[in-house]
Amino acid sequence: MIQNPTPPPLTGASLDRAAHLRDDPDALARMAADPNARTVVFSHDQTLFRLTETGLALEWKPLGEVSGDEPPVFLGLAGDEPRFVTRIGDAEEPEGCKYIDLRSALFSGDFKGDEAAIVSGAKAISGWHANHQRCARCGGATKPAQGGWKRQCDTCKAQHFPRTDPVVIMLVVNKDRVAVAHNVHFPDTLYSLIAGFVEPGETIEEAVRRETLEELGLRCGRVDYLCSQPWPFPAGLMFGCIAEALDDEFTLEEAELSEAYWLDRDALAAVFRGENEKISPPRTGAIAASLLKDWLDGKVGYGT
Ligand SMILES: [Zn+2]
Incomplete structure (x- = not known):
C-alpha cells in the first residue's frame, strides 16, 4: 500500500476557529465591534469576489458595512482579527467586485489556496442557516446561537447543529488500471471517479463496496481510506478511498452512468494532457482530479 496523498483543494484553511469564543457573548460582541473585523458576503448563495489581474480574490468587507439577514456567523481568527460570514438579500456589486457561484470559481482554476478553503466552510455554514x-x-421558527454554530427552536427548545453529509469517492483499481466513468449528468466528455453518499449504519469501507458494486458491477477486495475534502455543495465531506476490484467487466448502473473505461497510467496521462478526444479529466478543484493525479504519480496505490 502506497499512501502519500497530496492534500486536496479546499483543505488546510489557516483560520483559527477559536470555538471557545462561540459561547462567550461578550467576546462575540467585542469581535463584532472590532474595526478589523471582516466578513465574506453571500447573496442568493453566490460569493462576493474581487476581480484581480491574477484571478479572483475573496472580497473581505468591513463587518460594520454589511447588514445581513441574520447576525453574522463567526468563522474564526486571522491572527487576532475576527472573520465572519454574512448572508444578505439582493445586493449591488461594489466597484471591481462580482457575485459568483463558488463552484464555477473553483472550476475556473482562478481561485484556490487558503481563501478557497476558508470560503468553502463559510458557504457550507451560510447555506445551512438559509435552509434551516x-x-x-416541530416546524417552529429557529434562531441562530453560539456565534452561528447552532440554531435554537423557540417553541420546543430543540437545538440544531450544522450538518455535514459523508460521501465516498474512490479510485477503483484493477492491476495497473483505474476505472473512470461518465455520469449521465456530467457535461460532454467529462469522466471522473464514482462516488456516493454513505448511508446510515454503514462504514466508509462498506459504502465504497456497495457503491462500486451498484454503479460499476464490480466486487471489491481491499478498500483503504486516503484523504478527505469538504465539498460545500451543499454540505458534503468527500472521503477519498482506493478499492481493489476483483472483477474487470463493468455492469453499469444505467440510471447513473452511461460509460466507463479502465485506464492504465499512459492512457490517464494522455487524458490529463488533453490528448483523448472521448475523455476529459475531472475538473480543477475536485478531489477526483487530485486522487487520479496522485495515482498517476505513484503517490497512492497498491504497488502493482
Ligand atoms: Zn421545535
Whole structure:
C-alpha cells in the first residue's frame, strides 16, 4: 500500500476557529465591534469576489458595512482579527467586485489556496442557516446561537447543529488500471471517479463496496481510506478511498452512468494532457482530479 496523498483543494484553511469564543457573548460582541473585523458576503448563495489581474480574490468587507439577514456567523481568527460570514438579500456589486457561484470559481482554476478553503466552510455554514429557518422537529421558527454554530427552536427548545453529509469517492483499481466513468449528468466528455453518499449504519469501507458494486458491477477486495475534502455543495465531506476490484467487466448502473473505461497510467496521462478526444479529466478543484493525479504519480496505490 502506497499512501502519500497530496492534500486536496479546499483543505488546510489557516483560520483559527477559536470555538471557545462561540459561547462567550461578550467576546462575540467585542469581535463584532472590532474595526478589523471582516466578513465574506453571500447573496442568493453566490460569493462576493474581487476581480484581480491574477484571478479572483475573496472580497473581505468591513463587518460594520454589511447588514445581513441574520447576525453574522463567526468563522474564526486571522491572527487576532475576527472573520465572519454574512448572508444578505439582493445586493449591488461594489466597484471591481462580482457575485459568483463558488463552484464555477473553483472550476475556473482562478481561485484556490487558503481563501478557497476558508470560503468553502463559510458557504457550507451560510447555506445551512438559509435552509434551516424552521425546526425539523416541530416546524417552529429557529434562531441562530453560539456565534452561528447552532440554531435554537423557540417553541420546543430543540437545538440544531450544522450538518455535514459523508460521501465516498474512490479510485477503483484493477492491476495497473483505474476505472473512470461518465455520469449521465456530467457535461460532454467529462469522466471522473464514482462516488456516493454513505448511508446510515454503514462504514466508509462498506459504502465504497456497495457503491462500486451498484454503479460499476464490480466486487471489491481491499478498500483503504486516503484523504478527505469538504465539498460545500451543499454540505458534503468527500472521503477519498482506493478499492481493489476483483472483477474487470463493468455492469453499469444505467440510471447513473452511461460509460466507463479502465485506464492504465499512459492512457490517464494522455487524458490529463488533453490528448483523448472521448475523455476529459475531472475538473480543477475536485478531489477526483487530485486522487487520479496522485495515482498517476505513484503517490497512492497498491504497488502493482
Ligand atoms: Zn421545535
